Amino acid sequence: MNEIPYKILLSESEIPRAWYNLRADMKNKPAPLMNPATHRPMTAEELAPVFCEELIAQELDDTTPYIEIPDEILGYYKMYRPSPLMRAYRLEEALQTPAKIYYKFEGNNTSGSHKLNSAIAQAYYAKKQGLKGVTTETGAGQWGTALSMACSYFDLDCKVYMVKVSYEQKPFRREVMRTYGAAVTPSPSEDTAVGRKILAEHPGTTGSLGCAISEAVEVSTSNPGYRYVLGSVLNQVLLHQSIIGLETKAALDKYGIRPDILIGCAGGGSNLGGLISPFMGEKLRGEADYRIIAVEPASCPSFTRGRFAYDFCDTGMICPLAKMYTLGAGFIPAPNHAGGLRFHGMSPTLSQLYHDGLMEARAVPQNAVFEAAEQFARIEGILPAPESSHAIRVAIDEAVRCRETGEAKTIVFGLTGTGYFDMTAFEKFHAGLLDDSIPTDADLQIGFDQLPKVE
Amino acid sequence: MNEIPYKILLSESEIPRAWYNLRADMKNKPAPLMNPATHRPMTAEELAPVFCEELIAQELDDTTPYIEIPDEILGYYKMYRPSPLMRAYRLEEALQTPAKIYYKFEGNNTSGSHKLNSAIAQAYYAKKQGLKGVTTETGAGQWGTALSMACSYFDLDCKVYMVKVSYEQKPFRREVMRTYGAAVTPSPSEDTAVGRKILAEHPGTTGSLGCAISEAVEVSTSNPGYRYVLGSVLNQVLLHQSIIGLETKAALDKYGIRPDILIGCAGGGSNLGGLISPFMGEKLRGEADYRIIAVEPASCPSFTRGRFAYDFCDTGMICPLAKMYTLGAGFIPAPNHAGGLRFHGMSPTLSQLYHDGLMEARAVPQNAVFEAAEQFARIEGILPAPESSHAIRVAIDEAVRCRETGEAKTIVFGLTGTGYFDMTAFEKFHAGLLDDSIPTDADLQIGFDQLPKVE
Numbered sequence: 001m002n003e004i005p006y007k008i009l010l011s012e013s014e015i016p017r018a019w020y021n022l023r024a025d026m027k028n029k030p031a032p033l034m035n036p037a038t039h040r041p042m043t044a045e046e047l048a049p050v051f052c053e054e055l056i057a058q059e060l061d062d063t064t065p066y067i068e069i070p071d072e073i074l075g076y077y078k079m080y081r082p083s084p085l086m087r088a089y090r091l092e093e094a095l096q097t098p099a100k101i102y103y104k105f106e107g108n109n110t111s112g113s114h115k116l117n118s119a120i121a122q123a124y125y126a127k128k129q130g131l132k133g134v135t136t137e138t139g140a141g142q143w144g145t146a147l148s149m150a151c152s153y154f155d156l157d158c159k160v161y162m163v164k165v166s167y168e169q170k171p172f173r174r175e176v177m178r179t180y181g182a183a184v185t186p187s188p189s190e191d192t193a194v195g196r197k198i199l200a201e202h203p204g205t206t207g208s209l210g211c212a213i214s215e216a217v218e219v220s221t222s223n224p225g226y227r228y229v230l231g232s233v234l235n236q237v238l239l240h241q242s243i244i245g246l247e248t249k250a251a252l253d254k255y256g257i258r259p260d261i262l263i264g265c266a267g268g269g270s271n272l273g274g275l276i277s278p279f280m281g282e283k284l285r286g287e288a289d290y291r292i293i294a295v296e297p298a299s300c301p302s303f304t305r306g307r308f309a310y311d312f313c314d315t316g317m318i319c320p321l322a323k324m325y326t327l328g329a330g331f332i333p334a335p336n337h338a339g340g341l342r343f344h345g346m347s348p349t350l351s352q353l354y355h356d357g358l359m360e361a362r363a364v365p366q367n368a369v370f371e372a373a374e375q376f377a378r379i380e381g382i383l384p385a386p387e388s389s390h391a392i393r394v395a396i397d398e399a400v401r402c403r404e405t406g407e408a409k410t411i412v413f414g415l416t417g418t419g420y421f422d423m424t425a426f427e428k429f430h431a432g433l434l435d436d437s438i439p440t441d442a443d444l445q446i447g448f449d450q451l452p453k454v455e
Numbered sequence: 456m457n458e459i460p461y462k463i464l465l466s467e468s469e470i471p472r473a474w475y476n477l478r479a480d481m482k483n484k485p486a487p488l489m490n491p492a493t494h495r496p497m498t499a500e501e502l503a504p505v506f507c508e509e510l511i512a513q514e515l516d517d518t519t520p521y522i523e524i525p526d527e528i529l530g531y532y533k534m535y536r537p538s539p540l541m542r543a544y545r546l547e548e549a550l551q552t553p554a555k556i557y558y559k560f561e562g563n564n565t566s567g568s569h570k571l572n573s574a575i576a577q578a579y580y581a582k583k584q585g586l587k588g589v590t591t592e593t594g595a596g597q598w599g600t601a602l603s604m605a606c607s608y609f610d611l612d613c614k615v616y617m618v619k620v621s622y623e624q625k626p627f628r629r630e631v632m633r634t635y636g637a638a639v640t641p642s643p644s645e646d647t648a649v650g651r652k653i654l655a656e657h658p659g660t661t662g663s664l665g666c667a668i669s670e671a672v673e674v675s676t677s678n679p680g681y682r683y684v685l686g687s688v689l690n691q692v693l694l695h696q697s698i699i700g701l702e703t704k705a706a707l708d709k710y711g712i713r714p715d716i717l718i719g720c721a722g723g724g725s726n727l728g729g730l731i732s733p734f735m736g737e738k739l740r741g742e743a744d745y746r747i748i749a750v751e752p753a754s755c756p757s758f759t760r761g762r763f764a765y766d767f768c769d770t771g772m773i774c775p776l777a778k779m780y781t782l783g784a785g786f787i788p789a790p791n792h793a794g795g796l797r798f799h800g801m802s803p804t805l806s807q808l809y810h811d812g813l814m815e816a817r818a819v820p821q822n823a824v825f826e827a828a829e830q831f832a833r834i835e836g837i838l839p840a841p842e843s844s845h846a847i848r849v850a851i852d853e854a855v856r857c858r859e860t861g862e863a864k865t866i867v868f869g870l871t872g873t874g875y876f877d878m879t880a881f882e883k884f885h886a887g888l889l890d891d892s893i894p895t896d897a898d899l900q901i902g903f904d905q906l907p908k909v910e
Contacts, residue, residue, distance in 0.1 A: 005467045006533040012460045078461040079545075079836055090534075108563045110838045110873070152833040172627070172878035179832055179881055377634055378607040381534050383565045418565070420875045423627035426634055 006089060008102075008251040010082040016246040017069055019239045022277045023062035023349060025284040028356055030062070030235065030348040031323035034310055039454055042320045050217060050319075052227050054125040058236040067239065069121075076120045076153060080109040081243070085251040086380075086415070092399070094379050099402035101395060102259070103415040104248045104275060105382065110176070111146035113385065113417030114271050115231050118240035119143070122229045123150035132225035133157025137187065137212030139166055140340045140387070141173030142417060143231030148180035159226075161187040161215045165206035165335075173421045187212035194218050194316040208332050209343055214316025232268025233313060233322070233347050241274025248412065249278045259290060261398055263413040265390035266294040266303065266361070267340060269347030275414040276359070283358060292359040293398075294350065295390040297369070298438045300333040302326060302346040303354055303361035305444060310454040311345055321452060324351040327439075328447025336435050338425035339366045340387035344447065364393050365436035370429040372396050373419065385417040386425050461544060463557075463706040465537035471701040472524055474694045477732045478517035478804060480739040483811055485517070485690065485803035486778035489765055494909055497775045505672060505774075507682050509580040513691040522694065524576075531575045531608060532698070535564040540706040541835075541870070547854070549834050554857035556850060557714070558870040559703045559730060560837065565631070566601035568840065568872030569726050570686050573695035574598070577684040578605035587680035588612025592642065592667030594621055595795045595842070596628030597872060598686030603635035613637040614681075616644065616670045620661035620790075628876050642667035649673050649771040663787050664798055669771025687723025688768060688777070688802050696729025703867065704733045714745060716853055718868040720845035721749040721758065721816070722795060724802030730869040731814070738813060747814040748853075749805065750845040752824070753893045755788040757781060757801045758809055758816035760899060765909040766800055776907060779806040782894075783902025791890050793880035794821045795842035799902065819848050820891035825884040827851050828874065840872040841880050 023029055032041035047056045058067065069077070088101040106114035126134050133156050138144025144160040151158035160182050167174055167186035177184050187207045188195035194214040198205060205211075213230070220228035231237060252259065262279055264272030272294050282288040296303055302325045310321040312329040326345040333342050346354075353359055366386075373389035375396070376382070384392060395413040402409050419426065428434050478484055487496035502511045513522065524532075543556040561569035581589050588611050593599025599615040606613035615637050622629055622641035629639050642662045643650040649669040653660060660666075668685070675683035686692060707714065717734055719727030727749050737743040751758055757780045765776040767784040781800040788797050801809075808814055821841075828844035830851070831837070839847060850868040857864050874881065883889050 007467065009464060009466075011464075012462065079541075086534075110832070110836055110875075112875075149836055153836070171882070172875070175878040175882045175885070176838060176875075178885060179829055179838060181833060374634055377565070378636060381565055381604055381608070383631060383634060420565075420567075420627075420631075423630040427626070427630045430630070430633055 004087050004255050007084040007086055008254065009084055010247060010250055012078045014250060015074060015077055015082055016243060018066040019069060020242040020246055020277050020281060021061065021065055021067055021239050022242065022281055023235060024065035025281045026352065028352055030352045033320040033322055034454065036312070036317065036321050036452065049221050050228050052122070052125045052129050052131065054128065055122060055236050058239055059234060070124065073121055073124050080116065082247045083108060085248055088380055090379050091376065095396065095399050095403060097399040097403040098406060098408040099399040100408065100410045101399055102412045104244055105415045106244060107382065107415065107418035111142060111149055112420060113142040113146065114241060114244055114274065115143045115146035116149060117243050118231060118237045118270065119146035119150035120153065121240040123147065123154045123156055126227060127154040127156055131156065131227055133159065134227055134229045135159045135216040135220040136229050136231065137161045137209060137216045139163045139209045139342055141166060141170055141421060145173060145176050146231065147229065148177040148182035151182065152180045158182040159219060160184045161189065161212040163187055163207040163209055163212050169424055170421055187215050189215060191215065192218040194318065208315055210315030210329050213314035214318055217314065217318055232270040232343065233345065235349055237270045238273035238277070238347060238349055241270050242277040244271065244274040244414065245277040245279065248275060257410060259412040260409040261291045261293065261411045263293045263295060263391045263395050263411065265341060265387050265414065265416060266296050266346065266350065267387065268343045269350040271414050271416040273347050273350050280353065280358065293394055294354065294359060294361040295394045296361060296363050297337060297339050297341050297390065298363040298365045299337040300327065300342055301363040302344065304363040307448055307451065308351060308355050309451050311451055313345060321454065322348050324348045325354065327444060328450050330450040331447035334437060337366065338386060338428055338434055339369050339390065340385065341390065362394055364390055366434050367436050369393050370426065370434065382415065383419045384415060385419045386422050388416040459542050459710050462539040462541055463709065464539055465702060465705055467533045469705060470529060470532055470537055471698060473521040474524060475697040475701055475732050475736060476516065476520055476522055476694050477697065477736055478690060479520035480736045481807065483807055485807045488775040488777055489909065491772065491776050491907065504676050505683050507577070507580045507584050507586065509583065510577060510691050513694055514689060525579065528576055528579050535571065537702045538563060540703055543835055545834050546831065550851065550854050550858060552854040552858040553861060553863040554854040555863065555865045556854055557867045559699055560870045561699060562837065562870065562873035566597060566604055567875060568597040568601065569696060569699055569729065570598045570601035571604060572698050573686060573692045573725065574601035574605035575608065576695040578602065578609045578611055581682060581684070582609040582611055586611065586682055588614065589682055589684045590614040590671040590675040591684050591686065592616045592664060592671045594618045594664045594797055596621060596625055596876060599632050600628060601686065602684065603632040603637035606637065607635045614674060615639045616642040616667040618642055618662040618664055618667050624879055625876055642670050644670060646670065647673040649773065663770055665770030665784050668769035669773055672769065672773055687725040687798065688800065690804055692725045693728035693732065693802060693804055696725050697732040699726065699729040699869065700732040700734065703730060712865060714867040715864040716746045716748065716866045718748045718750060718846045718849050718866065720796060720842050720869065720871060721751050721801065721805065722842065723798045724805040726869050726871040728802050728805050735808065735813065748849055749809065749814060749816040750849045751816060751818050752792065752794050752796050752845065753818040753820045754792040755782065755797055756818040757799065759818040762903055762906065763806060763810050764906050766906055768800060776909065777803050779803045780809065782899060783905050785905040786902035789892060792821065793841060793883055793889055794824050794845065795840065796845065817849055819845055821889050822891050824848050825881065825889065837870065838874045839870060840874045841877050843871040
């Protein structure tokens with residue numbers, strides 16, 4: 001076995017040719033999306049006004065284990081993939097841990113994160129269907145940027161509803177999207193019925209992801225030739241993001257490395273679901289065992305303090321219901337929360353796996369997250385996104401535990417992206433302006449009380 | 456010959472083990488740095504209060520062709536190098552050109568540019584000398600960020616004097632440097648005699664690179680255990696940056712590709728000098744011929760409209776004199792200039808090569824630069840730095856010329872970095888607020904009149 005390099009790189013020809021559909025190996029399938037009016041599973045026909053046809057097929061397919069990646073998508077993947085699997089030699093040394101730490105780095109593309117993997121796929125299928133354009137929401141802006149890039153590749157119109165507080169605090173993200181030709185509107189806006197309704201009820205609102213979703217969905221259904229696309233939560237997104245895990249596994253296999261612990265941050269679950277997919281598949285098939293840890297912010301703790309229930313994905317309550325760990329569609333994290341991962345729910349696939357005891361979850365306070373981010377930056381060089389830094393926090397904690405126990409465990413975590421557009425959050429951290437308050441049980445009860453009643 | 460991938464990647468073991476010292480192959484050596492008082496070449500002893508010892512040796516060595524890269528530096532290079540040599544298949548297709556376009560992409564590290572290559576080397580030698588810290592200036596912030604990162608690796612104190620206008624307009628760059636532990640001060644400041652003098656003479660000044668250099672040098676010489684480091688212009692920097700060209704050549708050689716045209720943006724010359732070094736070496740030794748084009752902003756046209764003369768590198772006129780193409784140390788580009796590359800002078804090595812007719816230079820207006828940047832981003836995905844976009848502009852122009860003439864030339868350009876911290880400039884471009892005015896001959900004459908009188 002050769003010495004392991006700092007960066008385990010695959011060649012372009014080693015990019016997986018098919019996505020892995022984890023649901024095919026799940027005995028307990030994720031619950032289907034449900035029509036909020038009839039409380040019956042959504043059919044492809046019912047989804048067709050909102051989503052692209054081929055993406056609906058992928059959303060509903062829980063039996064086909066591998067779905068071929070079209071050549072044209074592969075061609076775009078080759079512009080920035082395979083992404084490197086990094087060996088954190090220097091972090092190990094700094095922590096004086098016997099643990100071996102690896103991270104899959106998805107930030108080396110202009111979107112700054114793994115989101116581009118699904119954006120390219122979704123834009124491709126939209127173009128293939130002959131659509132004029134797509135609509136979406138964005139919070140921190142990673143997904144909106146990724147979709148803007150993908151739409152510029154496929155010459156599709158791109159309308160992004162950006163949570164107002166981010167639109168105002170992150171003018172540079174907005175400008176990046178515009179550089180790629182996207183139309184970016186602060187949400188809530190006067191463009192939509194749902195936006196006008198929310199503005200009337202909450203005149204000073206700075207918006208939420210759930211609200212921006214409602215607006216983007218409304219615009220897609222009221223404009224011929226448009227569909228709505230989403231960067232997380234959905235099964236199709238986890239499918240596309242399986243490329244992260246497949247590459248990670250291929251890179252590890254190349255050097256005969258078997259991970260003990262896999263760690264990923266989790267907001268809607270796109271990165272974590274993608275990273276763990278082939279490993280969870282082995283676990284489901286009884287071929288191997290891994291500890292898998294989802295890390296979420298203590299201020300938006302869907303897994304660790306949420307309910308496993310059918311809920312709306314959007315504040316406007318116009319989307320299908322999804323069965324997931326949720327804090328309620330009405331839940332909005334405290335305004336001081338800087339670390340991303342603000343969605344109230346969680347991927348139905350990951351929710352089912354968590355419910356079945358196949359993975360753990362851990363909630364971490366934000367100052368500890370930014371401390372890990374800064375420590376990592378100074379040692380490993382890469383300035384991580386606040387979201388990714390949740391995974392770094394727990395990876396460091398686990399490595400320190402190994403130092404205490406003397407175990408040389410192999411830890412793999414997902415470094416989903418870079419923090420270049422998050423310097424306002426780092427500035428607050430440096431100034432001591434981040435606080436670690438978490439929602440009280442009473443706060444959470446408000447969201448739970450609004451959960452729809454489904455059998 | 457295999458099909459050429461989108462990204463020609465070398466392995467970590469293929470990183471060159473030695474820098475190439477272009478000066479060793481130059482018949483007409485770059486003129487020595489000169490003592491501004493005595494008008495005699497600066498000796499190592501005279502330079503020692505300002506620069507690190509080993510870096511002085513590299514600065515003065517114009518005969519040793521290869522200088523070994525210390526293992527510790529190589530170890531840090533391996534965290535982000537080799538950088539990819541990209542084949543711009545999609546740009547070629549969009550331009551419908553028979554030309555083959557490659558770009559060496561140096562932006563995939565948190566400093567966002569090639570500057571890290573020299574920062575790591577300079578910090579290493581400072582640490583090896585037992586210094587406590589280093590001082591430097593930064594304009595757009597790429598160099599300051601790179602040095603902050605390198606100093607965090609080697610546990611060195613890092614004091615950055617940041618041109619005031621950038622400090623105010625680029626708070627995020629400043630915050631990145633602070634994340635890496637650097638002390639960042641807006642220049643001119645009250646910290647230094649030269650800063651206080653400039654503030655007294657020009658109370659409202661927003662600073663200049665030349666002024667920030669003066670402050671950083673003063674602080675280095677008045678604090679025991681500190682030295683001054685510089686990210687461009689100097690011979691030592693071009694030496695370190697030769698890694699760019701050596702990797703480029705190795706990647707091209709792997710596929711038997713011989714470039715016809717090499718293009719790089721040029722401010723102080725660090726990227727261009729590094730990129731072209733092995734190719735220029737072949738040219739100097741009569742082994743091959745290449746067209747080499749330096750691209751500079753029309754608003755700061757050192758090569759195309761400057762004088763080849765001894766001049767100060769800094770506004771405070773406390774640094775040694777360098778013989779270079781210069782607009783005069785008193786020249787400051789118009790405030791509307793957004794594209795970086797603002798230094799009044801140019802690398803003495805490149806200046807000599809240009810003077811000897813071994814390379815061309817072209818000045819481009821800034822709107823054309825940002826148009827190229829946006830076109831490139833939409834097609835190739837990567838959002839380029841305004842600096843790098845000067846090279847993109849000319850690469851596209853040359854590729855379009857190939858379409859007209861039907862010549863299938865091979866064009867290689869340096870994509871020095873990403874524009875993630877330059878969105879204010881892109882916003883101005885989108886809003887039509889960039890103007891293409893250039894200095895008049897009378898404007899330039901003011902700078903020329905201040906040139907020091909040397910034989």
